[in-house]
Amino acid sequence: MPPSQWTPQEARGAAVFREHCARCHHATSTRALHGPGLQALTKLKAMPSGAPPTNGRLTDVILHGYGLMPATNLTNRQLRELLAYLHTL
Numbered sequence: 168m169p170p171s172q173w174t175p176q177e178a179r180g181a182a183v184f185r186e187h188c189a190r191c192h193h194a195t196s197t198r199a200l201h202g203p204g205l206q207a208l209t210k211l212k213a214m215p216s217g218a219p220p221t222n223g224r225l226t227d228v229i230l231h232g233y234g235l236m237p238a239t240n241l242t243n244r245q246l247r248e249l250l251a252y253l254h255t256l
């Protein structure tokens with residue numbers, strides 16, 4: 168979804184992504200950077216780990232880290248915004 172169609176919440180989520188995730192993940196490509204490209208992430212049947220891209224799994228990966236991915240410290244509000252943004256990819 169193009170940025171012009173983001174809701175205010177999704178736009179704030181994009182800012183959270185730029186600050187906390189973009190150095191390791193492409194958002195608009197499936198090409199790997201340090202971690203997998205996240206384009207169309209929430210439309211996938213399974214993420215690289217094999218887990219489905221539910222908000223529950225995403226929350227767990229983001230807050231606690233996974234494999235080589237470090238944990239990210241976010242407020243509940245930032246997390247909701249980020250999840251909303253990830254659904255636009």
Ligand code: HEC
Pocket residue numbers: 184187188189190191192201202203208214215216217218225228229233234235236237239
């Ligand atoms: C320092 C680099 C780094 C940062 C920062 C980072 N990630 Fe990752 N991420 C990785 C790596 C590496 C993997 C693959 C982990 C593995 O397979 O061991 C990964 C995996 C993932 C996965 C796939 C999980 C699965 O179940 O397969 C998702 C989704 C993800 N990251 C989202 C995010 C989001 C959203 C953020 C921002 C909050 C973020 N990452 C921040 C490096 C990073």
